[in-house]
Structures are given as C-alpha cells and as structure tokens.
Amino acid sequence: MAPVTPTARLPRAAGRVPRGARLHRRLLRGLPEARYPVGFEGGIDVPAADGVPLKTDHYVPLGEGDFPTLLVSSPYTRGFPWAAVFGVAFAEQGFHVVLQSRRGTGGSGGTFHPWQDEADDGHATVTWLRGQDWFTGALGTIGASAQSHASAALAQDPPPELRAAVALVPLHDPHAFFFTGGVLNLENALVASTALSHEGRMTPAHLADLARISRRLRRGLRADEITGPPVLRHAVAHPDPAGAHWTGAKVTPRVPTCVISGWQDVTLDQAVREYETLRGAGTPTRLVVGPWTHTTALGQGLPEAFDAAVTWFRAHLTGEAQEPGAPLRLNVSGEWRDFDTWPGVPDMPTWEHGPELPATLRYEPDAAPPSIGGALLSHRAGVKRDDRYAAHQDVLLFETAVLDEPLEIVGVMDVRLRLSGHGDLFVRLSDVDAGGRSHNVADGVARTAGGETSVRLGAVGHRFAAGHRLRLLVSGPPSPRYAKGGAATFTVAAPPEPRGAR
Structure with a gap:
C-alpha cells in the first residue's frame, strides 16, 4: 500500500x-x-x-x-x-x-x-x-x-x-515469559516484575528492591514462597495458560x-x-x-x-x-x-562419552545445580563458562568425540529423552573447546510424567569449530533461574536425541 x-x-x-x-x-x-x-x-x-x-x-x-x-x-x-x-x-x-x-x-x-x-x-x-x-x-x-x-x-x-x-x-x-514448559522462570519473573513496578526507573527504591531480590535468590524459592509485585503474585497464582487470568494476554500483530x-x-x-x-x-x-x-x-x-x-x-x-x-x-x-529459510539442524554426531545407561538422575531442590549463563535478566546472562554446572553431582553429561571438521547448527532444536519418573527436567547444549573449557549454547526446561519427553532448546545459531566437542547436560532445573520444585528421581533409559524441532 x-x-x-x-x-x-x-x-x-x-x-x-x-x-x-x-x-x-x-x-x-x-x-x-x-x-x-x-x-x-x-x-x-x-x-x-x-x-x-x-x-x-x-x-x-x-x-x-x-x-x-x-x-x-x-x-x-x-x-x-x-x-x-x-x-x-x-x-x-x-x-x-x-x-x-x-x-x-x-x-x-x-x-x-x-x-x-x-x-x-x-x-x-x-x-x-x-x-x-x-x-x-x-x-x-x-x-x-x-x-x-x-x-x-x-x-x-x-x-x-x-x-x-x-x-x-x-x-x-506474558504467560510464556513467566512459565517455560510448566516451570516458573523465577529469577526473570522477579527481576522483570520489580522493574515494571518501578516503571523501569533506576531509583534508590528500585535498587534496594533488586538488592533484596538478590539476597532472596541466593537460597532459591518455591513458587508458594514468592512475595512481590501484584503482577508476579497473580501470575504465580494462575499457572494454567488457558485460565481466565490470561485472557487477552497473548497478542500477535497483523501488519508487516x-x-x-x-x-x-x-x-x-x-x-x-x-x-x-x-x-x-x-x-x-x-x-x-x-x-x-x-x-x-x-x-x-x-x-x-x-x-x-x-x-x-x-x-x-x-x-x-x-x-x-x-x-x-x-x-x-x-x-x-x-x-531465506532456516537451514535446519544437521544429523548430529553420536555421543562417545556418557554415563552407563540406564542412568539414575536425582533432583534435590535444596542442592540444585547452579544457574550459569543463558537467557536471564541478571549479570549471569549470556554465554558463560559452565564447567561448574557440568561438574555438579546431579548432572548427567554426554559428549561427542572431538570434531574433525566444523559443525554448524542454524535452526530450531529440541532434545528427545526416554525416561521414567515425574518432575522437571533441564537440558543444555554446550560447546567444549580444545582446552576443555565449556560454554553454553542453548537450553530448555520441561515438566515430564516420564516416557518419551521432548525438551525444546529453541532457536540455535552456532558453529562448533573443528577440535571442539558437543556436550549435552541433563539435570533438574538450576537455581535460582527456576523456582524450586519437588524432589524427583529419573531413570534415563537411552541416549538423548538432539533434533530439529517438530
């Protein structure tokens, strides 16, 4: 026009x-x-x-x-x-x-x-x-x-x-901002709702609230422990996206x-x-x-x-x-x-290193793996070295052999898992360089009742260099990024399968 x-x-x-x-x-x-x-x-x-x-x-x-x-x-x-x-x-x-x-x-x-x-x-x-x-x-x-x-x-x-x-x-x-795969995005929800309550102004009151949030997040929180701005309390009280609270919340433009x-x-x-x-x-x-x-x-x-x-x-x-x-x-x-279009997710190399399967994975909310890097609103956000997360006792680690040539992923990914157990699962794809240093690439979280479970990692645009390895990490939700859930034990029956999202 x-x-x-x-x-x-x-x-x-x-x-x-x-x-x-x-x-x-x-x-x-x-x-x-x-x-x-x-x-x-x-x-x-x-x-x-x-x-x-x-x-x-x-x-x-x-x-x-x-x-x-x-x-x-x-x-x-x-x-x-x-x-x-x-x-x-x-x-x-x-x-x-x-x-x-x-x-x-x-x-x-x-x-x-x-x-x-x-x-x-x-x-x-x-x-x-x-x-x-x-x-x-x-x-x-x-x-x-x-x-x-x-x-x-x-x-x-x-x-x-x-x-x-x-x-x-x-x-x-808004619901997808507060919850991913049924799991409350605790840290982001607290930071964003606090900023909104102060209209984004970095006033002394806003800074004081952020300091209080930081102290509270050190030990993590369950959803029922949250006290904060009304927008957050109301969101936590209404986890079902089909509920009346979220009517009109999701919007899609109809213009270029x-x-x-x-x-x-x-x-x-x-x-x-x-x-x-x-x-x-x-x-x-x-x-x-x-x-x-x-x-x-x-x-x-x-x-x-x-x-x-x-x-x-x-x-x-x-x-x-x-x-x-x-x-x-x-x-x-x-x-x-x-x-013009997503190139897509290529055939992935097999996992050469990992736990003996079937493997037991435990999640203890008071001893959850630490939040390191990823899609956050805090100083922990972005691409970070995540070796400390990978070394946590309640993380399953799968690695490929060293790549002979570069591997490029430009597409939307998920990871399929076959397991038993009920609870929340976190999956991360990382890049391990020739010196053994690991950096996060993409991750996702989902609630599962066992069986075949897909965890969406989302869009990825990354080139793994020759001499590097792909690493996939599976655990309960890291803290304080996500709200504490109930203790859970899973049995992982087969190697994870990264693939293009269905």
Missing part, C-alpha cells in the same frame, strides 16, 4: 529536546548521521476513549517534507533511555516519534493493568493523531520488551494508518513486522514463534537475531537493531525503494548471514 502523504506542517509549539536526552543521544555510538535536527513537545495529554489523559511526548524532525509517525506505548519512563534511543534517534532520521506512557504510569491517568486497555488506548491515540496537522496518515509502531506488547495489541486489529511494526526483544505472550532478538534473549522463543506465525499467514516479516541478551540488544546490539528498524520503516512507510533484506538475518558465531 502506498503511504498517504498529504501536506503536513510542523507543530508550532515544538521546542528544544530535554538536556538529558540530548546528552544521552551523543553517547549512542554506531548510529547513522542525523538527517534532521529535532524539536520536542512534552507532557501532552492525549485523551483515551474513556477520557483518561495519556501523557505523551512528541519528537519532531525539523525540516521540509512529510514525515511518517512512530508510536511507542510504554509502561516504563518516557525518559532514560527511551527518549534518546527512540525519540531523538528516530526523529533525526525523519520520523515523528510519539512516546506515550501507558495509563497508570508516567503521569498518565487511570490504573495500570497489564495487557488490558492497550488496544483501546492505542486506537484512541490514533484518533488523536488524525487531528494533528503534521500527521500524514503513515504510522508505524516500535517498542522493546513490554512496550512491544502494546504495539502488538493495537496491530491485532490495526487502524488503516498502521502500516508496519518493529518488535524489539518482544514480550507478546520486523522482529529483533538475541540468541540469549529471554523472549527469543516468542520472537521466533511470532516470525513463523506471520510468515505462515503471508504477512511480510523479518527476523534479526544477534549475539545478545534481552538487555544487551539495545546496548551492544543497538547499531544493528537500529539499522534493521529504520530500513523496515523506510520500506513500508516512506515509499523509498529500499529492500528490507532477507527474511532471516542471523549472527552465527560472530558472522552476520542472510537466509
């Missing part, structure tokens, strides 16, 4: 961008040169359908021409870092940026309810945009993490002006969407599933996955993510003859590669 470009004028009240946002923008490295200077309108009250005022800031590209608009609806502060990363940086490239606080946050009226009111408030904001003489009728949405949920809620029933979206480390399925994530992102699986859903529906989509965690995607990963976002919006909003790129742009062991 060609973008609508009626004559538009600059807002008369546009003033200077706040000093903090200007200074922060200067510190953002690797972004393109500004095309335009930027003006600012702050603290605008945009009326919701029920009259609730939604506090909104407007970043204005100061120049001749008609500029499309980007909408950010945020439960976090409208200040650091979003003012610079979204407001100033995108306005410099020729986009009006409307950065709005969700109701009940950031000075907006009403009460904040996760995944409620988002679509209605988004449509009310579009109604307000239609009355602005600078609005051209070409609209995109952008957001990171919980911000992207509001964007997707609006895009489920998109207004005609909404042409494209960019979802950065997207949280579009660029999805950006990282191999160690806590929402990578959501990003991949969204990409596959959009592609299956015939909606233009692109997935970009870098060597990032949830938090480093907009730090270390900002230049690549920003370039992908601007390219997507220019292709879908401005009419510029610019291809957005291959459907898959993946960083495979440090090398950026473009793919």
